[in-house]
Amino acid sequence: MQQVVQEIKNLSIGFTSKKGEQISILKNISTTINKGETVGIVGESGSGKSTLALAMMGYVKHGLFTISGECIYQSNDILKMKNRELENIRGRKIAMIPQNAGQSLTPNLKIGYQIDEALRLHTNFQKEDRDVKISELLNKVRLPSPETIAKRYPHELSGGQQQRVAVAMALAGSPDLLLLDEPTTGLDVTTQAHVLELLNFIAKDTGTSMVYVSHDLGAIAQVSDRVIVMYSGEIVLDGPVRTILKNPIHPYTYGLLKSIPKLTLSGLPNSMSGSQPQPGTIKEGCSFYDRCEFAEDKCKINSPELEFVSDLNTSVRCFNHKKLHKKKDEDTKSSKKVLRKLTKNEILDISSVSISYAKQKFIEQLLNKIDDTNPTVKDINIKIDKGETLALVGESGSGKSTILKSIAGLIKAKDGIIKFDKNKILSNDLKKRDANYLRAIQLIFQNPDESLNPNHTVEEIVSQPLKLYFGLSGNELKQKIIEVLKKVRLGEFYLTRYPRQLSGGEKQRVAVARAFAAKPDIILCDEVTSALDVSVQAAVLNLLQELKVDFGTTYIFVSHDLAVVKAISDRVAVLYQGRLCEIGPSESVYKFPSHPYTEVLLGAVLEPDPDIKPKLVAEDIVEEKPPEKGCSFQGRCPRLLGQICKTDVPPWQIDENGNAIRCHIKINDLKNQQISN
Amino acid sequence: MLILVLKRILLGLITLFIVSLITFVGVEVLPGDACTTYLEREAYGAALEACYKRLGLDIPAYERYVSWAIGVIQGDFGYSLSGEMKINDVLGPRVKNSLVLASASILIGIPIALLLGIITALWRDKMPDIIISTFTIFSMTIPEFISATLLILIVAIWLEWLPGIVIVPTGVSVSELLPNIILPVIAISMIMTAHMARMVRSSVIQVMASDYVQMAILKGVPYWKMVFKHVLPNALLPAINVVALTIAWLLGGVVVTEVVFNYPGLGRLVIESISNRDLPVVQALAIILASIYVIINLIADLLTLMLNPRLKSLQIKK
């Protein structure tokens, strides 16, 4: 018999709505966490994952309350404990690693103090021993020079470092159970892979049980032994990680897995229609009913119970799960990616563009030039054909958004020329740009909450470009707005809605509609899906694809998610510290990531499959500034050739597939080295 | 850091310069001038000439501005009209009296406001919060002249505990002044305290809802320790500026209250000199009030800079 660390029995948590109704956001949750086990809790935003994890520590957010049920820790209900008892458990027996470490470290206290605080509370060490222990902990989470880190304030660390500090703090009391709420969301791919690897190591090393909450099945696959899938406040599936990810017998999980872009898949993933119901809106029947492709009439009225399927060792909440037992990935037919026709019809030519954020000195302002020998973005040369989708990838700070902004005219380039439609030079000053060029290039942002004016209705938002560029008005305008909205699959009744009345996916559709209303030639997409849940992300990607087929639009698509990029792009450009490393057709870049940096990036991608492990080939150091001379990647390159990398900018080399890389090592040698590894 | 401080000081000086210009120009463009207003019907011939000469109104405006400004910088505001007194002599005791009143209000008001704000935030939606919040919102809505009058009515007239209005000569010593200021201080600090308490409350509540406080709780930090180490330093930082604004705003409250209580401070002088059309005094008062405003805000900015590790290290790095 396995030792149980925590048992959750029939837990329901809810709030009282303005109308006085009691609304549950967790419904009848029962599960157990065993000793030494890592349990992944996955579900889309708002499914109640965080609420559940916090309840395991006896913490219920202000405004919420426990309706029924208990969380048993060492034969006591943690939800009924007094503060004094909780203080002895929290941090000592059960510790939390928060979603956003940056915001979870107290800004006015030094890192060392915050770790010391945990030690003082949960151990009997004297001051000197604690100091030693702080260094040990920081070392354990692989932070360089612990002494200096301890003296810093939280804002003086990078995101990955803050996350590590949070891990160190949680380990201070040597807890039995670690709760992790999206610990890697918001980190770069490489950093994310490193933090996960660290967590796996700690789980093995200390034997701590972990509960890992995430919306990212890729991360869940890497760390969990068991997975719990939540939907709308209920557990819909609970079983061993391989069963859940390879033979998902609940329709929601099945659909979710199909909507994730994967490196092993070509083309776009299937999207799932609809979105998760708001808490309190489902009164009867299965909460997944209106999105389920296996739904039957009985699902509408009866709510399925959690049922244990013994041959799979899995609990499932669905009447029809048997239909999915034998269903394997074979029938995952992804919609084919439409490849560009090689027209050789150049629409944008970016040549030798450099962009600097350095503050202009007074004299320079007068002379209207910038004197920065080491600009943020340097020497970018890219030609883009009509109807092509070019993706820009790279870690945060690699200058992806900066390049988009300078194409859109929002940032002035320091040097270089951007030509539109073969020979028309785009002024780098927005005010001097021809209105027609402004129309031709549209931008869609990462966060629709910030880019849509909250005080405008959908109608007003979409009408702006139509009025501005085409001078439409009255009935004609209205018809056009409806037509554009239809293109992004939003019905007429959305016209009078405000952004706050839309879901994340719907908001992003409105943003897409606004961009398309201008009949642009080029659309710049800046991380347009990264704020969305996977099921919604697939829908937005498919939408962009269809619009491309209909209008022949050219996209420049920025994303840090390499699987998404693979799904949508014709060509990929890899950036490191604002310098191009590799550019080529996506098929061949993904097959032979020749440049050492591309190799590092692709190696760190997390697949939603526990049997595919990321390859960590380089340290995830954060570099503040690009190096003054030599190759931009010299600081982290696992294949560093020698002195030449530090002194000379590497030359461009092209292989037979049209992959161009910038490295001192011969492109064929790089490929051979990768194969021999 | 130093550069930033110097910049702020420079900005303050520019503000003062502009205020001085505006008051000066304002006085210039008003129909009539100091002498005609003062002499009224006798404003002709030799008397007018003499007056002009005495006040230096016979020289061009810009020259007058320059010499006046130089005087002000040296701490000399020239002569008042009515009493033919040096303005400095008029102002001196008044400034002292008002300072006594204002600082007593601040010294009592700020600690009470902090305490109430913190209590209401920590016991949010519970009895202490409901009671105190009702009270603070109530006192925020009554203007000073009403609360002051009510105070006089209740405490001085019905209960006869304290004198209702202040009947001491302008130049009395602080110790003689003290019993007289109790009621005015209460009247002034009521609104100010209520305002600040609300601000502190919302600031503390915001910090209490932050991820790092949640984290501290989950780390097992005992409640009061969490409040003092993790919450208050972060919550009170933004409150510094609010306090500064409230103090500056208190200047207005002082004017009203002083008039109601007949208190011999700057506020009453403002009203008196405006009704007497004693323009040189009005000018002097405008400059003094503006300087207080600027100085208080400067102090608040510097305090924030010093206490916020984020800003501090940013500045040092540069």
Ligand SMILES: Nc1ncnc2c1ncn2[C@@H]1O[C@H](COP(=O)(O)OP(=O)(O)OP(=O)(O)O)[C@@H](O)[C@H]1O
């Ligand atoms: N204080 C509150 N009052 C009312 N409703 C709340 C409150 N906090 C959370 N909710 C609701 O409870 C539901 C579950 O929230 P929870 O934070 O647990 O979701 P989650 O699965 O962690 O989502 P995410 O992936 O976005 O972190 C959501 O619908 C949310 O809107």
Ligand code: SF4
């Ligand atoms: S119970 Fe019915 S609606 Fe619910 S998931 Fe199963 S098949 Fe779909």
Ligand code: SF4
């Ligand atoms: S040039 Fe040198 S440092 Fe740069 S990628 Fe190639 S081997 Fe690495």
Ligand SMILES: [Mg+2]
């Ligand atoms: Mg969450």
